[in-house]
Amino acid sequence: MTDRQQLKELGQQLRVDAVRAADAAGSGHPTSSMSAADLMAVLASEHLQYDFDSPEHSGNDHLIFSKGHASPLLYSLYKACGVISDDELLRYRRLGSPLEGHPTPRLPWVDVATGSLGQGLPVGAGVALAGAELDRLPYRVWVLCGDSELAEGSVWEAMEYAGQSGLANLTAILDVNRLGQRGPTRHGWDLDAYRRRVEAFGWHTIEVDGHDVAEIDSAYRRARETADGPTAIIARTVKGAGVGEVADQEGAHGKPLADAGRAVAELGGRRDLRIEVARPESGGVYQRPGGSRVDLPTFAVGDKAATRDAFGRAVSAVGAARPDTVVLDGEVADSTRAKFFAEQHPDRFFEFYIAEQQMIAAAVGLQVRGWTPYAATFAAFLTRAYDFIRMAAVSRADINLVGSHAGVAIGEDGPSQMGLEDMAALRAVHNSVVLHPADANCAARLTAGMAEHDGVSYLRTMRGATPVLYGPDEGFEIGGSKVLRSSTDDRVTVVGAGVTVHEALAAADRLAEEGIGVRVVDAYSVKPVDAPTLRAAAAETGRVITVEDHWPEGGLGDAVLDVFADTRSMPRTMKLAVTGMPASATPAEQLREAGIDSGAVEAAVRGILRQEREPAAAGG
Structure with missing residues (x-):
C-alpha cells in the first residue's frame, strides 16, 4: 500500500494540475475537481485495475466520471498515470x-461521453450488468457522481435497477461537496x-471524510469485498479544497481561479508523482465470436403482417446467429414483440420496466463491452430518454x-x-439512421441490417397489420428506397413511408384508372x-407530394425537401402530415381525420395538378 503521506501528496498534485489546466484554458471547473482529488488519488493508486497500454483489455475496470465537468481532475489523473504529458x-x-471540456471517447480510456448530469451511473449500471450477466469477468465499475446530479430522476432509476439486480461489481462514489452551480445543493452536507x-434501493453505503485517505482506502476495500449488491461511498468533501480563497465558497463554480499561481503555491507547488496502476489479473484482448448466416423470417406477398411482428421474429433470428445480440425492454415486450427474443434467448433479454432512461443508458453501457443492443419501447416513450440518445451519439455508441x-x-x-x-427527434441525432418500413419483409431485413451499422439506428414499426409488398x-x-409504381407518363411523385405507402398505392391505382400517372416511392430509409x-423522380414528374403519419415538422417531408435544398431546380411540392391533435378513433378514421389516407393523397394529386392549370386559365 502507498503510504498515507504519498496519497495526500498525490491528491494535492491532482488539485494543482486541475488548477493549472483550467487556468491555461481560461475556463473549466477546477473547484469541482478539487473536492474529489483525494477520492481519485486513492482509487487509482490502490484499487483501480487497468492496463492503459491496452484499453480494450476485457479485464479492465471502468472508471466513469458522471460529474463530467470535473474533467480537469480526470486529465490530471491521466497525467499522473503517465499516459498524457504536461504539455x-x-x-x-x-x-x-x-x-475536451467534458470527457468523450476521443480518449481511448474514456468509455462514454459525460457532462449531461445524471447519466454516468445509469450507463455504469449497464457496464456492470455486462460484467455480471454476460462477460462473467471480475472487473469493477467505479462511477464518480456529484451531489447536484443526485436530484436527477435518472440517477434513482439506476439506483433501483442496480440494487434490484444485485450488481456487486458497481461502486458509486458520491462527492458531496455541498455546493452546486448557483448555491447549496438540496441536502447540503446531510x-x-x-x-x-x-x-x-438496496445498496450498501459507507460514509467517509472525502479528504481522509485512510477512510477512503478502507471504504474502497469494503466495496470490493461486498458480494451481495452495489455499494455507494458517500464522501463529505469541500469544493475548492486546499485553497482558502475558493474552499466552500459560493460563486467559484465553473471558472478558473483568480490567481492560479498563488493557489498552486498554497497547495504546496507542482509535483511529479506517478501512479503505478495495477493491471487486471484476468481476461485479455479478444474478439467476440462471429455470427453465422441470419435465417430471417419471411412473409408471403399479399398476406397481412405487422412490422412490429416482423421485428420481433427478425431480432430473434439475429440473436440465434449472433451471440453478441442483446435486447432491452421497457415493460412493453408483448406490444413491441421483443417477447419473441425473450422466449428464445432469455439469458440475453433484460427487463427495465417503465424506466426508459435506464434502458437506453444500459444499452450504451452494454455496447461499451462489445455487445450489440436493441432497445425497444413505444415510439412515443423514447422521448423520455432523448437526452440519453443524444449523448449516445456524443459517445460514438452503437x-x-x-x-x-x-x-x-x-387507433383508439x-x-x-x-x-x-x-422521426424528427431521431433525425436530429448526429450520424443517426432512421428507418420506417412499410411491410414485414422490409422490417425483417432492416432489423438485421441495423446490427451491422455504426452509430444510433432507429427502426419505426407499426401496430397494425399491413399487406406484404x-x-x-x-x-x-440503409439509404435506399423502392419505386412501387412508375411509368413514362407519371405526372406526380408521391413519397410515403410506413402505413402511408399503402395509402399512396391505393390512391395511385384509382388515379391510374383515370389516366393520371402517379409514381409511388417507398422511402423506408428516412x-x-x-x-x-x-x-430522378422529381426531374421526370416535376411534382412531389410527401405523406407521413407524423407531425409536419422534421419528419419524412422535411427529409425529402432537404434533398432539393442544394439544387437549382425545385419541384413543385406539397406535404401531407398530421396537423391536428388526434383523439380516439379507429385506425382508418384516424388516417382520414389526419388527412393522410388514400382519399387525401388522391385529392392532393388533383390539387397540385389543378394549381398549375388555374393560373394559365386566369391569364387567358
Whole structure:
C-alpha cells in the first residue's frame, strides 16, 4: 500500500494540475475537481485495475466520471498515470485537443461521453450488468457522481435497477461537496439524507471524510469485498479544497481561479508523482465470436403482417446467429414483440420496466463491452430518454432503437400513445439512421441490417397489420428506397413511408384508372434518404407530394425537401402530415381525420395538378 503521506501528496498534485489546466484554458471547473482529488488519488493508486497500454483489455475496470465537468481532475489523473504529458494537459479545451471540456471517447480510456448530469451511473449500471450477466469477468465499475446530479430522476432509476439486480461489481462514489452551480445543493452536507435514500434501493453505503485517505482506502476495500449488491461511498468533501480563497465558497463554480499561481503555491507547488496502476489479473484482448448466416423470417406477398411482428421474429433470428445480440425492454415486450427474443434467448433479454432512461443508458453501457443492443419501447416513450440518445451519439455508441405504435394509425389509444415526433427527434441525432418500413419483409431485413451499422439506428414499426409488398428475397439497404409504381407518363411523385405507402398505392391505382400517372416511392430509409431516386423522380414528374403519419415538422417531408435544398431546380411540392391533435378513433378514421389516407393523397394529386392549370386559365 502507498503510504498515507504519498496519497495526500498525490491528491494535492491532482488539485494543482486541475488548477493549472483550467487556468491555461481560461475556463473549466477546477473547484469541482478539487473536492474529489483525494477520492481519485486513492482509487487509482490502490484499487483501480487497468492496463492503459491496452484499453480494450476485457479485464479492465471502468472508471466513469458522471460529474463530467470535473474533467480537469480526470486529465490530471491521466497525467499522473503517465499516459498524457504536461504539455498535453495544458492544451485542455483547445482546438484539436482530445482533452475536451467534458470527457468523450476521443480518449481511448474514456468509455462514454459525460457532462449531461445524471447519466454516468445509469450507463455504469449497464457496464456492470455486462460484467455480471454476460462477460462473467471480475472487473469493477467505479462511477464518480456529484451531489447536484443526485436530484436527477435518472440517477434513482439506476439506483433501483442496480440494487434490484444485485450488481456487486458497481461502486458509486458520491462527492458531496455541498455546493452546486448557483448555491447549496438540496441536502447540503446531510450525508444521512443521502444514505437513507440510497439504502432504500438496496445498496450498501459507507460514509467517509472525502479528504481522509485512510477512510477512503478502507471504504474502497469494503466495496470490493461486498458480494451481495452495489455499494455507494458517500464522501463529505469541500469544493475548492486546499485553497482558502475558493474552499466552500459560493460563486467559484465553473471558472478558473483568480490567481492560479498563488493557489498552486498554497497547495504546496507542482509535483511529479506517478501512479503505478495495477493491471487486471484476468481476461485479455479478444474478439467476440462471429455470427453465422441470419435465417430471417419471411412473409408471403399479399398476406397481412405487422412490422412490429416482423421485428420481433427478425431480432430473434439475429440473436440465434449472433451471440453478441442483446435486447432491452421497457415493460412493453408483448406490444413491441421483443417477447419473441425473450422466449428464445432469455439469458440475453433484460427487463427495465417503465424506466426508459435506464434502458437506453444500459444499452450504451452494454455496447461499451462489445455487445450489440436493441432497445425497444413505444415510439412515443423514447422521448423520455432523448437526452440519453443524444449523448449516445456524443459517445460514438452503437445502439439500435426500436419504436413501435408509431403515428395516428395505432387507433383508439389516442395521442398519449402515438409517436408523432420520433422521426424528427431521431433525425436530429448526429450520424443517426432512421428507418420506417412499410411491410414485414422490409422490417425483417432492416432489423438485421441495423446490427451491422455504426452509430444510433432507429427502426419505426407499426401496430397494425399491413399487406406484404415485397418478396422475401428483396434487398433493403440503409439509404435506399423502392419505386412501387412508375411509368413514362407519371405526372406526380408521391413519397410515403410506413402505413402511408399503402395509402399512396391505393390512391395511385384509382388515379391510374383515370389516366393520371402517379409514381409511388417507398422511402423506408428516412435518414439517410435516397436522394438520387428522389431527384430522378422529381426531374421526370416535376411534382412531389410527401405523406407521413407524423407531425409536419422534421419528419419524412422535411427529409425529402432537404434533398432539393442544394439544387437549382425545385419541384413543385406539397406535404401531407398530421396537423391536428388526434383523439380516439379507429385506425382508418384516424388516417382520414389526419388527412393522410388514400382519399387525401388522391385529392392532393388533383390539387397540385389543378394549381398549375388555374393560373394559365386566369391569364387567358
